[in-house]
Amino acid sequence: MRTNRLPPLPSLRAFEAVGRLQSFRAASEELCVSQSAVSYHVKSLEDHLGVRLFVRQPQVISFTQEGSSYYSSVRQAFQVLRDGASSLHPSSSADLKVSVLPSFAANWLAPRLPQFRASHPHIHLTLEPTLGLADLSRGDADAAIRYGRGDWPDVHCRRLLPERICPVASRALTALAEPVRTPQDLLRHTLLQVSRPYEWEMWAARVGLNLDGARMLQLADYNIVVQAASDGLGVAMGRQLLLGSRLQSGALLQLFDTWFAPEGLGYWICMPSRNASKAAGAFAEWLQMQAALA
Numbered sequence: 001m002r003t004n005r006l007p008p009l010p011s012l013r014a015f016e017a018v019g020r021l022q023s024f025r026a027a028s029e030e031l032c033v034s035q036s037a038v039s040y041h042v043k044s045l046e047d048h049l050g051v052r053l054f055v056r057q058p059q060v061i062s063f064t065q066e067g068s069s070y071y072s073s074v075r076q077a078f079q080v081l082r083d084g085a086s087s088l089h090p091s092s093s094a095d096l097k098v099s100v101l102p103s104f105a106a107n108w109l110a111p112r113l114p115q116f117r118a119s120h121p122h123i124h125l126t127l128e129p130t131l132g133l134a135d136l137s138r139g140d141a142d143a144a145i146r147y148g149r150g151d152w153p154d155v156h157c158r159r160l161l162p163e164r165i166c167p168v169a170s171r172a173l174t175a176l177a178e179p180v181r182t183p184q185d186l187l188r189h190t191l192l193q194v195s196r197p198y199e200w201e202m203w204a205a206r207v208g209l210n211l212d213g214a215r216m217l218q219l220a221d222y223n224i225v226v227q228a229a230s231d232g233l234g235v236a237m238g239r240q241l242l243l244g245s246r247l248q249s250g251a252l253l254q255l256f257d258t259w260f261a262p263e264g265l266g267y268w269i270c271m272p273s274r275n276a277s278k279a280a281g282a283f284a285e286w287l288q289m290q291a292a293l294a
Helices: 009-021 024-031 035-049 065-088 100-118 183-188 200-208 224-231 244-249 276-294
Strands: 054-057 062-063 094-100 123-129 143-148 154-162 165-169 189-192 215-218 235-239 266-272
Touching: 009 024, 009 035, 009 065, 024 035, 024 100, 024 224, 062 065, 094 100, 094 276, 100 123, 100 143, 100 224, 100 276, 123 276, 143 154, 143 276, 165 200, 189 200, 189 224, 224 235, 266 276
Parallel strands: 094 123, 094 143, 189 215, 189 235
Antiparallel strands: 054 062, 143 266, 154 266, 165 235
16 A cells, blocks of 8 residues: 555546546546546556545445545545636636525525626526535535524534514415414414424424424425415415515415514525635625625
């Protein structure tokens, strides 16, 4: 094992591409070389380091423990090189991929993006709407906008906006013979929720409502929850920041007078705990300015 010398750069490039894309084929297409060449370079790197970096199975690969640890270091090193090159030409373009919930992207972020493009024309922004948590340490995205209480491990988070919640429903549902006048009345209706019901749990705890007998309908995305509530299928837990137009138009009605702001709940900008890109930092600063104006 000869780890005192730097590994060959082609081997590192192949390893970084395979690790980021989780595919030898995709890495070969990105690097414009054959798949066998990528495999050769990765095998050479494994021989140089004296450890296996990937577990290879039919049509799927995964990191070994050593491979995952080494990939984190290699990715950071490549990012340092990219940032160094960008610093020589501040006006040169930079790519930025941001993972974001579809509901936040559609209802809050998208209308503001023209301002970001105008103020940062050299940053090529790609939004990746997803319900999953992007692994920032492995390069799934350069930054992420997440909803919750900011308790995610291995990332640096800053809260952009607090969220306030209150049950909402369509006018048609509220006009039924069983109107909602008290929290207890909600149990006569279907309660719409996303995959994690903590919003309903926090609101119910505040008003003293026992949800044990509630009829719950779980939906994958908050946009679907909002549409289902607008169609009269049940009562949704409204997020005030995302429902402005529907509340103003009367498509949804706030069922109780007071919006509740649970401690820590909101939208957060998250970046890798180490070596975040300059483009990600610029986007985070712009987001915070927009949040201050909201």
